[in-house]
Amino acid sequence: MHHTSMPTNPALTRQHRLRAIVKRLVIELGYLEYCLAAGLEDTNLQTAALSIDTAIDCLNEHLVP
Known part of the structure; x- marks a missing residue:
């Protein structure tokens, strides 16, 4: 008997x-929150925060019917 794999x-x-x-978003967000709690605020962290917020917004739009 020949078996084929299911797609x-x-x-x-x-x-x-x-x-x-x-x-990945949760891990990145946790790291970002850690950095901000430690008082590390620079343009790279602000850019990362905006990028993560944008990614979460896009994911929410994709998941909500």
Whole structure:
């Protein structure tokens, strides 16, 4: 009997990608909060904060029907 592999479920693949994105955002946000709590404020941190906020907004728009 010949077995073929099932194609990857696109919805499952999408879910795994979204989880990976969210995990990375949480890690980056935690590091950013740590830096800000330590009193480190410069243009790079401000830019990072804006970029993370933008990424979270885009993700929310994508996830909310």
